[in-house]
Amino acid sequence: MTANADVLFQPYQLGDLTLPNRLVMAPLTRNRAKPGPLAPYALHAEYYAQRASAGLLISEGTQISRQGQGYINTPGIYSPEQVTGWREVTDAVHKAGGRIFAQLWHVGRVSHVSLQENGASPVGPSAISAKTKTFLENGFADVSAPRALELSEIKQILRDYENAARNAKEAGFDGIELHGANGYLLDQFMKDGSNKRTDAYGGSIENRARLTVEALEAALKVWDKNRVGIRLAPAGVNDAADSNPQALFSHVVKRLDALGIGFIHVIEGATGGARDAVDVDYVALREAFGGTYIANNGYNRDMAVEAVANGHADLVAFGRLYLSNPDLAERFRRNAPLNEPNRATFYGGGAEGYTDYPFLENVNATA
Template identity: 45%
Template sequence: MTDIWTPTKVGNLEIKNRLAMAPMTRSRANPDGTPGSLAAEYYAQRADLGLLIAEGTQPSDEGQGYIFTPGIYTEAHVEGWKQITSAVHEAGSHIFIQLMHVGRTSHPDNTPGRIRAVAPSAIAPKDQMFTLEGMKPIPEPRALTLEDIGRTIRDFRHAARRAVDAGADGVEIHGANGYLIQQFFAPNANVRTDAYGGSIENRARFAIEVAKAIAEEIGAERTGIRLSPGATLGGLEEGPEGPDLYRYLVRELNKLGLAYVHLMHLGDDTLLADIRRSWDQALIVNRPGRALQNVGADIRAGMADLESYGQLVLATPDFTARLKFGASMNVADRSTYFGGSAKGYTDYPTLAAEAAV
């Protein structure tokens, strides 16, 4: 029987186990978007997992939403990420960098040059954003023109190339969690009347074009995508057509031969089964809040090729060792999730360190 310890393939990579680290924003980059000095240690500590998916990383100035998130589009960014990818490879794992354009989930205070956010349509999310001056209402974004859409796709393409230049094994397109790509899916955020709005096919078009561009640039085997069907983050409402949009989208993406789909599964088991049947490459399933005793359940049931974990891995560098020994996991310190130093980042204890003490 296939279990979490059975090796597998993602694209052309041999993956030593079926556990993946989910991408998690930690807001510890330098102000220019270069990854911070502790990031290499942080990721290498967790390299016992078969695949690490790095935190959301903006492909352009315009794509930034939060303070101190990393970028991957300048030479400085590339040099910073090289330290991380080298450390992960030396520790025996593989790493994909997640490309995250937040769209309307932004505030000018958090971007270089105080850039106004862009989105499919000029509709604000009715939410607030943390800035260095505290919480502020998110202002109305500017609707992307057709020229803007083409430029944004080129930004994704450029960032993917830069990620590979930095030694990443591939990139994950962030098409989930209320950010730009998912904003195109949701009728309450996308009221366009051109080729990118209205029908399911039109609302899925931007995601497909981004995936095509990146696959052409770095290879489909190095390209993954994260999706979160039904997620309402950022005030999105996908409506009754939502599941059918994802069925169509996955079928179209499957034609490209991408390395994987990374699915944040929120309970629609029928949709999960349909995606499983429609997808020929690796399927990574993330179930938020999955109980520890259920680790590996989707793999054993044949519903996933890998399972990804976020908070448990954030707090437990030796996650795989503790699973093998049946040891308890560390408790995550939520106060240190975003920003700060080594505390709550690289100082979580391991079984080996505790034994040495």
């Protein structure tokens, strides 16, 4: 192994939490929660424990309320049964020597009436439909038209974030990440393409960032600031785009830095797509934030080594590579071949394509 590659396997101090390496397993929606209670169970515990050699695991998106659900069989963290299920997961990860944060999620307008209580409309900052699909019993379907949240309803959403943060602590997570990316609720509020409000949560950049800041403040009532982070995506997703992403995210990152949260997890470019999808200076965002910077989107081993070695990133997150390579850290350490993911098993199902990917064994690899 080259000395340069060693940088990925140096310990990292995230607040008072010591990570053994610089690899992060990114959140991956897999649609395998128990139908009905939407709780994780033994299969999830096995899946996450298999990947516990990552420096840090971040759970799949976990809705903070029934209203926050956007896809079939995604887990929640708002009921006792869900908390119990997640406790089984965190216990398994800790037994395997790992560390795991919960990603707290409200999808906003990216949902379907069949997933909402009493067939209600999804909610968003404005009554603008997202140009995207959701995943239901019979496959992918167009999302339903949303309604704009009333000003009075926002307080309940903030209470939901605080409650979910408290439940995550009860479930044994080591910390939390708020999902502020990928065209979901916080992202929808931040970007002027999806937020046409004229009240305190719309108009100026400061107003559009308000819900994100307040959601983090709600979480900080429960968690030490070093154990709280947020995922951000300056590029537009699901037509939640901004006319001036550099100005928006420069402001947002400065506010997050003032809050003193532990990390920002930044999707550089379009999620799963072009890294230059928008004209954003990610180096400037990194330099504006005094905490940990987690880089994400399209990274491979060599890119990760370079990003950590040159100081661009403290940690690097991998999604699909962790999906099919539970021992990704060891494969990177040995520069070994990687398993290819099976796209047909990404969403829904059981163990196939979830916990049955092979571990590295007796691979002769060049380092």
